[in-house]
Amino acid sequence: MDSPFDVSYTGTHFFEAVPGELWSELSRVDRFESWWPWMRDVRLEGTALSPGSVICFRIDPPIPFDLRISVSVTGSRAPEWIQGDVDGDLVGRARLELVPDGDATSATVSWDVEIADRKIRRMIHVARPLLLWAQRWAVEIALQGFRKHLRHR
Numbered sequence: 350m351d352s353p354f355d356v357s358y359t360g361t362h363f364f365e366a367v368p369g370e371l372w373s374e375l376s377r378v379d380r381f382e383s384w385w386p387w388m389r390d391v392r393l394e395g396t397a398l399s400p401g402s403v404i405c406f407r408i409d410p411p412i413p414f415d416l417r418i419s420v421s422v423t424g425s426r427a428p429e430w431i432q433g434d435v436d437g438d439l440v441g442r443a444r445l446e447l448v449p450d451g452d453a454t455s456a457t458v459s460w461d462v463e464i465a466d467r468k469i470r471r472m473i474h475v476a477r478p479l480l481l482w483a484q485r486w487a488v489e490i491a492l493q494g495f496r497k498h499l500r501h502r
Contacts (some may be wrong), residue, residue, distance in 0.1 A: 372428030
């Protein structure tokens, strides 16, 4: 997507666990809010990380609005990759790829999404730097929380 409403992201991150361990932990949707403090009201329909399942949640960032999101899993191959369609206040696609690296994993996460919420779209012309900062903040907090969980499991 290439518009002022685009909030896409791609990043590769390293974890001290093999892909199967990461996959197993990521299937524990009931724990998401404890790992990722900006994620609220998490609800899973279906079997976690399986095609056809849907996870719905609210993002509560450090800016004056929140986002309601649902991700419908469109494909997955355990423990290698998962992809899904994003809907709600953001729309687009997301993907996670897990590549073994010895006793660890290189994880590439990407989302190609656009803001759909009309109120946020009106604000974006003046608040885009703030929104992008909030996205970086959310990614960093997510990484810290999940790594902490992996160390203490």
